[in-house]
Amino acid sequence: MKNFNIAENKIDILAFQIKERIGKSVSVNVTQAIIESFGIRQVDVLSDYGIPTIEELAQVVHQNLEKRNHENVLTDDNPVPKVKKITNVKNFLKDYITGIIHVFPIFFQVLSVVIFGYSLWVYADFNILQSTSVVVGVMSSLILTGGVVTVVSKQISFYWNHKNEEMVFQTTVYLLKKGFQVLFLGNLFLIIFSVILGLFAIEMAFLSSIYSMLIGGILLFIAPLHVIKRRGIITVSIIVGTVVSLILKYYTSLSIYITHWLGISLVTLILFLYLLLYFIKRKIVFNKFSHKDVHSEFIVYNNYIYFFYGTLFYFYIFLDRILAWSVQEKERFLYFIFFEKDYEIGMDIALLTYLLVAGIMEFSISSFTTVLDDMQSQIKATETQNYGRLFLKKYFRNVLLLTLSCCLAFSIQAFLMYSPHGYNSFFDEDLNDLNIKVCILGSLGYFFLSWAALNVLYFFTLGQPLKAFNGLLIAILCNVSVGLFLSRLMSYELSVIGFLFGSFVFMLYTTYHLRGFFKKMDYYYYAAF
Incomplete structure (x- = not known):
């Protein structure tokens, strides 16, 4: 007793x-x-x-x-909690425009290419070897920084939301250092492996590494600026860098490489100085933080899944291109991959689908987190069975908005491909059947990938990255198996079907498991926060 x-x-x-x-x-x-x-x-x-x-x-x-x-405990007989309506038109437009502004620098680069045949790292008159070198540099910069950028977004957001600017500064410095170390080591390995395995000529490997390091620097500095909501400077720096680079191209005798590198370096410098001045204004930079040093073990333990997810996500984005460009035709036998212009044009137009849904993702997560907080003050203990049901309903509304946004992107793509005032009116070389086929299949792939990415944002918001990571691994396996099979046995451009199939599986997997999370939303909310 x-x-x-x-x-x-x-x-x-x-x-x-x-x-x-x-x-x-x-x-x-x-x-x-x-x-x-x-x-x-x-x-x-x-x-x-x-x-x-x-x-x-x-x-x-x-x-x-x-x-x-x-x-x-309230005794209201109404089984559905009354939550104030927050997903109104005003909030939607605000978040959607904010999301579109985030990707405006990419649109600006595309516009520069259309008008001038030139942007910060693109030049229409590059030959196939030069194009391959630059594209490999762009791909490696995104893959090598993808993991660190994802960790920056997650870890710095935690301190930012808790209004701990000292730890925001320390963690930013720590992660940026690690990001540049990863960039340097990754490109060093690229050069070494190119020499040992003959992946590329040594000159190509060095050229790719320079572009990778410079573009990677931009990506690393953009990440904390996104978190602290100083995103306007990103667009300003890209515009300034592009304009200066164009001036150097047209009014100096410098090589295209130098004009690119100076333009990219200027963007990085602007971002770095702005970030530094931001912390100096808050009198943080020159303080001593010996009692609050960042613990690397803590960072690694809490973020390693996010790191691997970010790295593999960008690997997945470029996987179909790697498969298509590595088909060994007689004119390509020298190196591991060769840039294929027709395939890339189709995928570049298809990318418009993914870019136009950025606003939907911004709105979806904004409304999701707001409703999470709002529900805590209004939910009744006797009505928890409706808690997840409400979120599931709102989730499918957001998926509908995503679908409508993609339909808008498909309409714009159709105009570009088939209108006399579209793509063919801007470039000397018209779109061909291969461009159009890749664009259509790639657009569907980006639609499913956008849906999957939306699901992943929900998982990340609830601190549950493992399901997203497992789904991405399955998608990579599907992408490789289908893309490799079709590109080798039929035609190289059919590697895009591997991207389409992998994205579809990624969407199905994450949607299925997200529904399970919504059913126990109360548990996962408190476990995360």
Whole structure:
């Protein structure tokens, strides 16, 4: 009897601690999540509380909490919680425009290519060897920085949301250093492997590495500026760098490489100085932080899945191109891959699908996080079964918006491909059947990839990256297997079908598991926050 009373008192104490932590617990799942967050282990539950499992302990504690809060429980017979409407037209337009502004620098680069045949790292008169070198540099910069950029977005956002600008600064400096180290080592390996395995000529490998390092620098500095919501400077720096680069091209005798490198370096310099001045204005840069040093073990433990996801995501983006460009035709036998213009033109037009849905993703996550916070103050303990149902309904509304946005992109692509005032009116060489076929299949692939990326944002918001990572691994396997088979046995451009199939599987996998998350939204919300 004495042991029983001790266990009962411990349950009362545990219930009191949970009430102090979160106030009202909306479900048993939430109670279990908080119990686990206290470090209580399954093996200790029986000896400490006299109950066999954590699940049963959570039920007992939750009943205890309900008794404590009985006078506060509402008795409204309406089974659906009344949540104020936040996804109105004004919010949608605001978030959509914000998302589109994020990708405006890419549109500006495309516009520069259309008008001048030139941008920060593109030149229409490059030969196939030069084009291959530059494209490999662009791909490697995105792949090598993708993991670090994803970690920057996740880890710095945590400190930014908690208004800890000192740790924002320290973590930014730490991660940018690591990002440049990854860039340098990755490109060093590219050069070494090119020499040993004959992937590229040594001159091509060096040229690719220079472009990779310079473009990677831009990407690394953009990441923290996104987090601290200083995104306008990104567009300004890209425009300034492009304009200066164009002036150097037309009014000096410098080589195209030098004009590119100076333009890209100017963009990086502007971003670096702006970021530095931002922290100097807040009197953070020159402070001493010995008591708040960034712990690399903590960063690695909390973010390694995000790092691998970011790296592999950009690898996935370029995987179909690598498969298509590595088909060994007689004029390409010298190197591992050769740039294929017809394939790239089709995929570049298809990319418009992905760019135009950026605003939908911004709106979806903005509304999702707002509703999460709003629901906590309005949900009733007796109505938790409707909690996930509400989010599922809003999720499919956002998927509908995504679909409509993609339909708009398809319409613009159709205009570019078939209108006399489209692509053919701007370039000397008309679109051919291969361009159009790749564009159509690639656009469908980008639609499914956009849907999957939207799902991933939900997983990341809830601190559940593993499902997203597993889905991406499956998508890569599908992409490789289908793309490799079709490109080798039929025609090289059919590697785009591997991209389409992999993106479709990625979407299905993440959608299926996201529905499961919505069903236990109360648990995952408290586990994440």
